[in-house]
Amino acid sequence: MNIQDVVDIHAICQHGSFRKAATALGISQPTLSTRVHRLEEKLGVQLFYAQRGKSTPTRLAHFIAERSSQLLQDADDLAQRATRLARGQEGHLKIGFGPAAMHILFPEIIRELQLADLDIALDCDFGATQDMVIALTEGDLDLVIGPFDSAMEDPRIDVEPLFEDEYVGVLHVNHPLAGGPVTDPEVPYQYPLALTDLEPRIERIGREEYVPIEEIKNLVTCSDYSVLIDLVQDATHITAGPRYVFLDHVRAGNLVTYTPPLGKISHTECCIRNSEALPIPAIDQVIEISRGISKVIKGELLRNPDLGMLDARG
Known part of the structure; x- marks a missing residue:
């Protein structure tokens, strides 16, 4: 028995007939009947019998339908969470901040994440950028925000300058x-x-x-x-x-x-990420927030040279 079998039985019990269940599932009645018949043959028992135009479930079908409610709810919750993760609306990020980024960008990033419809758990580290870049290449951090210079060059990282100071x-x-x-x-x-x-x-x-x-x-x-x-x-x-x-x-x-x-x-504040790591949409969200904050900073520096x-x- 697979999840589709459970969905079929639950739908028939819920709607009271193969015709209504098939409509709710978006399939034809013959297709649903064939799937249920194959399952009955596999289990060696009858799951439904016709009675006055209705599909009456047997005790086994009742048992499966009752136990399936929580399973289907869990499956729906899983699908919704997977969608939010794929869109970067949920997840767990490990971000390292250099001293200036901790003072300037960190409070604003937290504020923007709270305003957005995001359910992201942040695990933040604060330290010297050169040390955090090493942690980034070893997979211990997902993103580093801090100053970058040539001594940190590594083919495994991508660097995006945010603003110069x-x-x-x-x-x-x-x-x-x-x-x-x-x-x-x-x-x-x-x-x-x-x-x-x-x-x-x-x-x-x-x-x-x-x-x-x-x-x-x-x-x-x-x-x-x-x-x-x-x-x-x-x-x-x-x-x-x-x-x-x-x-x-x-x-x-x-x-x-x-x-x-x-x-x-010179000082150049940057977003630094591991080019070999799997894409994490939530990182793009944080980088986009950092770009917006940095645009304001660049404007302030230009107006007050x-x-x-x-x-x-x-």
């Missing part, structure tokens, strides 16, 4: 260095620093050569930009990161930024 040094407006352009590469290192411990490029806020984070004195490290910004607000610490992370605080007049004395450090920059003050 630059790393900047960040000061409170009352910090001693906030009075003019920062031109000496060593001066920022004479003050307490608060830097993310996840993106090594941020550590080069002034010096020409990369300085290991453990060799920097008077340093507080944290992967959460909200904490770093709070430390800068006390007018003692200096931090650094993509300019957009601090744009709202700069616009409010609390913080100022500067380009590292030895030149700009020098906002709060000490360099622009001359």
Whole structure:
């Protein structure tokens, strides 16, 4: 007995005749009669007998019909869930966020997913992008959102740039260095620093050569930009990161930024996915949301190219 046999018996019991059941099933009455007859031969028992123009079920047919209700409901639920999964409306995603993406994109992505008709369970990881790209290629993550550079190149991944930005040094407006352009590469290192411990490029806020984070004195490290910004607000610490992370605080007049004395450090926020992994429609949904958020970010950066920059003050 297969699922079609169960559906046929349930329909006949529900509608009371082969003719009505066949109509409900969208088949001809002879086709339904043939299928039931074959099943009766296979089981060696009679399932229905005619009585006053109706198809009366035997005790066995009653038994099958009663037990089939939950089975058919489960099958219908399974079909609906499969459809939602195929459309990206349901599923389980494992996404890695770099520090800036965690601060900028993560809250907006969660908000947009809640507004959409999606039933997606998110398992989020926050860390250094280069480490998460390795996890991506090993199948431990479905998507990574963070900065990408040539050192991470791998034929197994696809990279889609979202928006370009630059790393900047960040000061409170009352910090001693906030009075003019920062031109000496060593001066920022004479003050307490608060830097993310996840993106090594941020550590080069002034010096020409990369300085290991453990060799920097008077340093507080944290992967959460909200904490770093709070430390800068006390007018003692200096931090650094993509300019957009601090744009709202700069616009409010609390913080100022500067380009590292030895030149700009570029930052490109990207969506990174495993090109060898099976397609997951829900990932496309998250990427599309990220594109929309990034479009707003790009507009903000274009409208405020020098906002709060000490360099622009001359």
